[in-house]
Amino acid sequence: MSTAITAPVFDIQRFSIHDGPGIRTLIFFKGCPLRCDWCQNPESQSVQPVIAFYQDRCRQSFCCEAACTHQAISRTGFRIDYEKCVTCGDCVDACAFDALKLIGEQLTPEQLLKKALVDKSYFDNEGGITLTGGEPTLYPKFIDRFLTLCQQNTIHTTIETAGRFDWKKWQAILRKIDLIYFDLKILNSRLHQEFVGEGLEQILDNAQLLVKHQFPIEFRMALVPGYTDSKDNIDTVVKFLRSLNQRTIHLLPYHNMGEVKIDIIQGKQPGLGLKRYSAEQLGAAQHRFEDAGISVC
Numbered sequence: 001m002s003t004a005i006t007a008p009v010f011d012i013q014r015f016s017i018h019d020g021p022g023i024r025t026l027i028f029f030k031g032c033p034l035r036c037d038w039c040q041n042p043e044s045q046s047v048q049p050v051i052a053f054y055q056d057r058c059r060q061s062f063c064c065e066a067a068c069t070h071q072a073i074s075r076t077g078f079r080i081d082y083e084k085c086v087t088c089g090d091c092v093d094a095c096a097f098d099a100l101k102l103i104g105e106q107l108t109p110e111q112l113l114k115k116a117l118v119d120k121s122y123f124d125n126e127g128g129i130t131l132t133g134g135e136p137t138l139y140p141k142f143i144d145r146f147l148t149l150c151q152q153n154t155i156h157t158t159i160e161t162a163g164r165f166d167w168k169k170w171q172a173i174l175r176k177i178d179l180i181y182f183d184l185k186i187l188n189s190r191l192h193q194e195f196v197g198e199g200l201e202q203i204l205d206n207a208q209l210l211v212k213h214q215f216p217i218e219f220r221m222a223l224v225p226g227y228t229d230s231k232d233n234i235d236t237v238v239k240f241l242r243s244l245n246q247r248t249i250h251l252l253p254y255h256n257m258g259e260v261k262i263d264i265i266q267g268k269q270p271g272l273g274l275k276r277y278s279a280e281q282l283g284a285a286q287h288r289f290e291d292a293g294i295s296v297c
Contacts, residue, residue: 007107007142010044010050014119020158022127025119029133030104033164034197038224040258042267049087049104051142052264053079057099067094078266087168109146128156137165140173147176163203180217180254182207187236195227211244223277238292250297253277
């Protein structure tokens with residue numbers, strides 16, 4: 001039996017300029033302990049790989065059906081019968097129209113680094129690698145090894161986390177990270193439980209510990225209309241930042257691209273039907289923070 005350390009990676013995006021300094025390569029890990037109603041990557045929530053079906057690309061050649069040895073192809077409705085599918089990927093290889101896609105690939109740290117090093121020339125110009133998801137802190141052994149490899153190759157690293165992780169497991173690992181983006185969502189316990197999931201107390205404790213021990217942390221907040229952008233929630237976030245002696249925050253305006261992804265995996269996430277966050281809404285939220293003494297990045 002193999003003892004190699006692996007983690008499920010579902011996407012690698014290159015040439016990003018919004019997720020850390022310089023030009024970044026974003027590595028998306030599959031799996032998340034939270035279930036935000038507005039999740040932008042619903043395909044990342046489960047740790048398990050999944051076959052996605054893009055109905056608009058399908059030409060009904062049914063080469064996928066001929067390739068599938070598990071009778072997991074349906075000719076009507078959604079193409080994949082998940083109860084029969086073993087995510088072998090044979091149907092994906094058979095489809096000439098990219099209507100099927102395997103989301104989630106188990107990689108070792110060494111395999112992942114090899115893929116990322118294609119962009120090394122950009123890393124040398126103040127760029128680097130950003131670990132995101134999903135929630136990358138689900139994989140401490142993998143991330144620990146991967147960060148060591150990045151250090152050996154002098155690659156700047158950033159991690160994006162929602163903060164629900166075991167502090168004892170992660171304290172030493174996070175010392176290898178050059179920048180920590182820490183997402184704040186809803187800070188009301190009841191509403192957090194309803195719209196985000198369990199673990200708010202652990203999230204806030206970890207934020208306090210990271211600041212106390214002088215980790216390179218920057219706080220971020222997605223502005224989701226009707227969820228995170230209420231006056232009460234912004235006031236609570238401001239109060240929390242002040243308690244940590246933090247005076248800046250990154251604001252991320254909501255976009256609705258995640259809703260398109262729900263159908264390609266028959267996800268259970270609710271379709272909110274929200275519009276993209278407008279410049280006017282962003283300006284109003286920014287003024288609330290700045291009037292309270294919190295600078296917006």
